[in-house]
Amino acid sequence: MATKKKSANKAASSPAVDKDTAKALAKVALRPSANAAAVVTEYTKMFGDHDINDLVDELVDSIEKVNAGDMKRCEGMLMGQAQALQSVFVNLSRRAINQEYLKNYEAFMRMALKAQSQCRQTLETLSNIKNPPVVYAKQANISNGPQQINNGVPAQTPHAEEIKNQSNELLEVIDGERLDSGTAQETIGSNTALATMG
Numbered sequence: 301m302a303t304k305k306k307s308a309n310k311a312a313s314s315p316a317v318d319k320d321t322a323k324a325l326a327k328v329a330l331r332p333s334a335n336a337a338a339v340v341t342e343y344t345k346m347f348g349d350h351d352i353n354d355l356v357d358e359l360v361d362s363i364e365k366v367n368a369g370d371m372k373r374c375e376g377m378l379m380g381q382a383q384a385l386q387s388v389f390v391n392l393s394r395r396a397i398n399q400e401y402l403k404n405y406e407a408f409m410r411m412a413l414k415a416q417s418q419c420r421q422t423l424e425t426l427s428n429i430k431n432p433p434v435v436y437a438k439q440a441n442i443s444n445g446p447q448q449i450n451n452g453v454p455a456q457t458p459h460a461e462e463i464k465n466q467s468n469e470l471l472e473v474i475d476g477e478r479l480d481s482g483t484a485q486e487t488i489g490s491n492t493a494l495a496t497m498g
Contacts (some may be wrong), residue, residue: 333356333359333363337356340355340359375430378425378426382423385415385416386415388412389412389413
């Protein structure tokens, strides 16, 4: 195991690959069409061997069509996926009904219903591509925490504004006349009819 690590490190640090080749390889490694071609090649071996360059060219053509607004291939892809998911759903549902034990039946049905849900979502996505939903919301405010929204133009207020003591204003009734005059009032006599009970 140690010899493999040493040889891998040697190959990575060896100056055999010039800078131009390394830069070209880095660009290819980051191209979406090249990445997709690498994955497609691995998953489509049942169709035989592919020439990776032809596959990259075909993917570039596909990407350019989508960029130009032609969504026919995407729509076809989604419809194909929906059909495949429908087949998975039917297969798993039929296998579930033949199970003897509840645990096995439940496992097959759970997977069947997941395939059915994915099929529905795929068809919904296809529908949204063909007929984009109309959004009537003027503004949507979505936040995971506190959020302040300032609609409109802020009011122009001077920076140094006189601070008024509101508690004093509440005590005034009319132009400076205070509710509590502070003058002594004459005492009221006691009501003899309300004497304490003995």
